[in-house]
Amino acid sequence: MPVIxxxxxxxxxxxxxxxTGTGPGVVLVHGTGATRAQWLPLTDAVADRFTVVAPDYSGSGDTTDHGGPLTLTDLADEVLAAADHAGLDRFHLVGHSLGAAIATHLAAHRPERVRSLVLHAGWVHTDTRLRAEFTHWLDLLRTDAAHGTAHFARMLPLAAFGPRYWARTDTAANEELVRALATTLAPGVARQTEVDLSVDLRPLLGRVTAPTLVLASAHDRIIGADQQRALLTGIRDSRYQEIDAGHGAPGEDPAGFAALIAGFLDERRAAEAAADAPGVPVGPGVAARA
Structure with a gap:
């Protein structure tokens, strides 16, 4: 396990x-309370043709830090440092939830480094409704820390999963998931939620030049459709796709989630190879917005 x-x-x-793997670089950025293990299904799906770098940012997994407040810039700096340390010059960049905000920030500030961008369950600005959501999370986390309860873990399936999860589960299985979440949530989830509260990418979207897939969840109860529309409007070379899942699509439908992202990465790889091939004209119409 490399450390930088x-x-x-x-x-x-x-x-x-x-x-992991070999080929063009792909950097994967997990969401609030998760770890790099979130990306194992996608890594397995693409490691035969991409070099996959998946960091734990501060508050998660095996990463350690000062223990104090964090900023979106801090987390973007960590992701870029991992890519540098892994030897990636230019790379495809994929983010989920807070990871999508981190990825957008990085793509805006270092556009020359990012080949393409996938934003799942991302948002542009923490508006009044999202502020209420994240403040509620912090209240639950503080109560759990003070009293040994698991209110935050119990809330997560309700907030994160869509109808297909509830149709195929039962009370016992959901209770088992709640118990697992209570013991596996990243220790810095409250610190990361404070970063969620700070997100405002509105001044940065026009600086994103990478071809971008805005991947929304059809049953996302956390991030609204207005936020997806704002990403599409603000990022010039962007397109939209939807997955039949909730906000937590990486856990609800890991195979389907990985397949959608792998398809986009393969498409971008093929487009770049065609553009670089001798005798292939490169003009305004090449790799245009789908």
């Missing part, structure tokens, strides 16, 4: 990441 030391606004971090 990264200076942050509050002090240093030792960022752990996985590097």
């Amino acid at each position: 030391h990264v200076p942050l606004s509050g002090g240093p971090a030792a960022v752990a990441y996985d590097r």
Whole structure:
């Protein structure tokens, strides 16, 4: 497990990441409360043709840091540092939820590094409704920490999963999931939720130049359709796709989620190869918005 030391606004971090496979680089950025293990199904699906780098950012997994407040810039710096340490010059970038916000921030500030961008369950700005959502999360997390309860873990399936999950589960299975979530949530989930509260990408969207897939969940109870429309409007070279799942699509439908992203990555790889091939004209119509 490689580790890279990264200076942050509050002090240093030792960022752990996985590097798997061979080929063009893909960097994967997990969501709030998750770890790089979130990406194992996608890694398995593409590691035969891509070099996959999946870091734990601060508050998650094997990464350690100063323990204080974090910023979106801090987390983007950690992701870029992992890509640098893994030897990736340019790379495809995939983010889920907070990871999508981190990926958008990175793509806006370092456009020359990002080949393409996949944003699942991302958002542009923490508006009043999202602020209420994340504040509720923090209240639950503080109550759990004070009283040994599992209110946050119990809320997660309700907020994150769509109808297909509820149709195929029962009370016992859902209770088992709640118990598992209570013991596996990242220890820094509250610190990461504070970053969720701070997201405002509105000044940055026009700086994103990478071809972008805005991947929405049809039954997302956390991120509304208005946020997806704002991403599509603000990012010039963007397109839309939907998955029949809730906000937590990586856990609800891991195979389907991985297949959609792998399809986009393969398409971008083929487009780049065609553009680089001798005798292939490159003009305004090449790799245009779908």
